[in-house]
Amino acid sequence: MIAKQHLINRFISYVTVDTESNPESDTTPSTAKQWDLANALVEELKEIGMQDVTIDENAYIMATLPSNIEKQVPTIGFVSHFDTTPDFTGANVKPQIIENYNGGDIVLNKAENIVLSPKDFDDLLLYKGQTLITTDGTTLLGADDKAGIAEIISAMEYLIQHPEIKHGKIRVGFTPDEEIGRGAHKFDVEKFGADWAYTMDGSQIGELEYENFNAAGAVVTVKGKIVHPGYAKGKMVNSMYIATDYINSLPRLETPEHTEDRQGFFHLYSIEGEVDSTKLQYIIRDHDKEHFEARKEMMLKLADELNSQFEKEVVTIEIKDQYFNMREKIEPVMHIVDIAEEAMQQAGIKPIIKPIRGGTDGSQLSFMGLPCPNIFAGGHNFHGRYEYVPVESMLKAIEVIVNIAKLVPEK
Template identity: 45%
Template sequence: MQNRPTVLDRFLSYVRLDTQSTWPSSTRPSTPGQIVLLRQLVAELQGLGLRDVELDDGGIVMATLPSNLPEPSSGRRPVVGFVAHVDTSPEYSGSGVNPQLVRDYQGGDIVLDERLGVVIREDENPHLLTYRGHDIVTTDGTTLLGADDKAGVAEIMDLLTRLVDDPTIPHAEIRVAFTPDEEIGRGVDTFDVERFGVDAAYTVDGTGLGIIEDETFSADGATIEIEGRAIHTAIAYGRMVNALQVAAALIEAWPADERPETTRGREGFVYFYQLEGTTTKALLRALVRDFDPADLERRGQRLLALCNEVERRFPGSSIKVVIEEQYRNMKQILDEHPHVVELACEAMRRAGIEPKLDAVRGGTDGSRLTFMGVPTPNLFNGCHNYHSPTEHVSVQVMNRAVDALVELVQLWSEPRSESSL
């Protein structure tokens, strides 16, 4: 067995690379830093001896670990895939990430930057009560960490390393894919499902220990173009229509109890996340979210109606709205393939982890892959407080995630009836 990097070694290497995605962008990936990491992964996969290692024109890396099952068994087993994304959120800086390792955490708050007041507070993060004795990777308080989803990338790479180094672990053919631009909803825009060639897959992009997400939001994106009327402020009385003021009125008019910061559980929302413009023209972007597609449709119609109402309040203004589908709740499809989630639950139990089914208030590459014909629930990677400077991950939980993946590939290698595939 070679002296391989650990899951922590890989993770620290990955997070130091700036792979933040950005919108809008006409390139794929949207930022050059993602290509740097994707090329590094190609080299690492080749170093492990995987086959069919390829970085395609869309910025997606795919590779194959061949089956080690004796013939003819290998030809009758389904192919399973694992997917993670390399980009980090554009919501907070991912440049100059300086990871910190809190060894043997013994409880209490974790102060990241006293001057800036950036603290991981124990009372806001109850999972820390179970992390006594863990080694926790944090930021220095000035950037996000990138555990979303570089923890998942590192865990998939560590899974492959374990399987390559220990041929006694039985597994059928395994395919892996690393995608760019997931955070801006473009992760699988060019994903070739036929080339991936799997019966089912799992994204490793979840949260705490044991979480299996088999349900996501249904999601649309709204682009709102507002036109005003400019004139010199000296003679603006009764004549100027400020497009930025119209945008502000629209944001303010949306119900305060239907926003991300005031909703939880299965409650939907509209999130106005970007505004740019001048008096003459403003561009406002929003996310529309609900678990039920019918509720999503109704929420979108209410947003359209509100735009019409605000337009009437500002004579001389013009508001144009385009609502586009982003992804849909994958549960309706996953329920048709219950074995995919059941095997993940059993794998965790075999690894000594209590599985917890959950609905994620967001989406994954798997949301879209599921509707593209590849049932793809989401598995935990250990990340907490993603998209923020208090993002952190336990090294021990990352290793437990790999343990669960090792059990999962073995379960997929076991014979089962054709009807369950």
């Protein structure tokens, strides 16, 4: 397949470019620095021999590998995103390469005593003897989803260099702002022109996912009344106390740290408070559509109950849907999952089919008319200092992409 060092060099050239997105921005991409990598990717796609390479005014990249067979077969696509999460800094990434990992602790940063240990992350033990790329403990790595981009480009490069491998038309797409939920918002599905696609945005080797959360965001605003504390009796209304009542009235065990598998949750991720005003920001997640709707209704009813204790409305809530479970769009075309599963098996990989406790561009794209299951990219511990990726997992992902390209004309 692709030479190991070539893949490492490609991946590192991506992760050392800061592409952190910004949810507070209303531009696309949300940060100007995303253009730095986007423009470089355009040039690289051209250099390896891809056709119809385009980048639009919002930094969405598309390119084509033309069919090399006579018969008509479906056009397929592969999609990844080049932004990194604002949850943890992606500036000045300094990757470390751990060759022939021995299964022990990895010191990421000696000065700050930051250690990546299988005692905390037992998945590490799956990769004994392999080459790991880690952070230096002060930033994230960016394998989410620059590993996916490296794999897609490497697979296209391999197919171009091996024309004896027969395949239909393949489209690739790279998006900004996936990490802030906007990666598919301005994706031109009609222009992309694929019958279906795969996002290369999963984690552990073998992951194959076609079910994800239904997702919404909620902003709860509580208005209080500030007066001098020495003369506050019967007058002051402390918004932070009311906000605390709201927080404590939601099911305490239905939070991310207490749930797994298909269990949904309420996640309070930001509080800004003073006596006069407090703002709570939540995300709401559930795989089951009815449970998802019930969660939103619970939050609205709780606001009404708290308001009933006051003469005027003090609690307001705004809920916005973000994306939905793509399962309902994938199940009618399950052959696209079957092809990916067979491609993994041909690569000697046992498929791990499970629901995503999150979302990908593919969930939104599926509802936009482009069915789009998710395939592993190989990284672990996304969105933080302990992120790492085994190079061998990335090589296997490349092999899976190539296998899918070969299988489609055979079906």
